Amino acid sequence: MLTMLAYVVKRLLLMIPTLFGVLLVTFAVIQFVPGGPVEQYLAEARAGVRGSGGAESGGLAYRGAQGVDKQRLAQIKAFYGFDKPAPQRFWLMIGRFARFDLGQSFFQNKPVWALIREKLPVSISLGLWTFFISYGISIPLGIAKAVRAGTRFDLVTTLIVLAGYAIPGFVLGVALLVVLGGQLQWFPLRGLTSPGWSALSWPGKVADYLWHITLPVTAMVLGNFAVTTMLTKNSVLEEIGKHYMLTARAKGLSTRQALYRHALRNALIPIVTGFPAAFIGAFFTGSLLIETLFSLDGLGLLSYESVIRRDYPVVLGTLFLFTLIGLVTKLISDLCYVWVDPRIRFD
Numbered sequence: 001m002l003t004m005l006a007y008v009v010k011r012l013l014l015m016i017p018t019l020f021g022v023l024l025v026t027f028a029v030i031q032f033v034p035g036g037p038v039e040q041y042l043a044e045a046r047a048g049v050r051g052s053g054g055a056e057s058g059g060l061a062y063r064g065a066q067g068v069d070k071q072r073l074a075q076i077k078a079f080y081g082f083d084k085p086a087p088q089r090f091w092l093m094i095g096r097f098a099r100f101d102l103g104q105s106f107f108q109n110k111p112v113w114a115l116i117r118e119k120l121p122v123s124i125s126l127g128l129w130t131f132f133i134s135y136g137i138s139i140p141l142g143i144a145k146a147v148r149a150g151t152r153f154d155l156v157t158t159l160i161v162l163a164g165y166a167i168p169g170f171v172l173g174v175a176l177l178v179v180l181g182g183q184l185q186w187f188p189l190r191g192l193t194s195p196g197w198s199a200l201s202w203p204g205k206v207a208d209y210l211w212h213i214t215l216p217v218t219a220m221v222l223g224n225f226a227v228t229t230m231l232t233k234n235s236v237l238e239e240i241g242k243h244y245m246l247t248a249r250a251k252g253l254s255t256r257q258a259l260y261r262h263a264l265r266n267a268l269i270p271i272v273t274g275f276p277a278a279f280i281g282a283f284f285t286g287s288l289l290i291e292t293l294f295s296l297d298g299l300g301l302l303s304y305e306s307v308i309r310r311d312y313p314v315v316l317g318t319l320f321l322f323t324l325i326g327l328v329t330k331l332i333s334d335l336c337y338v339w340v341d342p343r344i345r346f347d
Contacts, residue, residue: 008331011331019324020094022320022323023090024090026315027093036312037106041080097317102116102320105306106313107311116302116321119297119302123300125209125213126216134221135228135271135275135278139232141157141161141229142231145157146236167223168223169223170219172218172223173290181215187211188212189295192296219290219293220290232268235268235271236267268340273333275333288300303318
């Protein structure tokens, strides 16, 4: 018990320099990226001024070839925090993150926490359905393939699984959208719910939600079967060929009994220990292309738009949060090894 506690404390302490290094490298790269938030603000203001025949846009006076007034430019830099040296801005950011204050978005005028909470329902819907469907099909299919290794069932399912793995999710999404959504009109083309969803009854709300989520989840799930299915199959095959399985059969157990009582627990160790990472990743690993294709406003689209618009508080805030969650999830995955296989010792 003390050994495990010491291991956990050591891993938690190692997260601090890891987080610091990730944020430092990202912050340093950002300093060399052209077109920061100040430049984008000025470009948008100038475009607004020209389009309105020379009027002021958002309090920013544009003076033709002379550019922006120096005093006003200094005010804009101070508004975005760029009036301070880069090292000072970095340490101020680290201090906020230590208090779990992710800052305020430059362009959406909202706290980063509020933006993440707004986008989470979409990412949770896509991620959790993908996780449960993928593992719910892949593990039984992998066991069935191992038991029937070399048969026609094994060959046909392997071809189907690998074909699905070879098709990119966004390509399948386009095909589903064009055929089932456009031509046949069986499914909606965009959104997570219908416009009048709040006025529906509970059965109606569930049916409408499932109707909208079917195509994007199908596009995301199909490519996720191959790795887990083949890993499960190979793990089960390896355990079936070991001596303890022959001993179990010699004691009178049937193949099915020996498989489920003895082999399956050892075979599923690499699968079960990956559950925490896959489950937590389901909340935060959005698919940008799928979200864009089906007009779903999730975390993937938020991250992409933040990078394009140079919304640095959102970029660095979400990076800090996702990195921290990833490190904690990795620790939980390592602890699961001991829970699944008591032979493993931390020392």
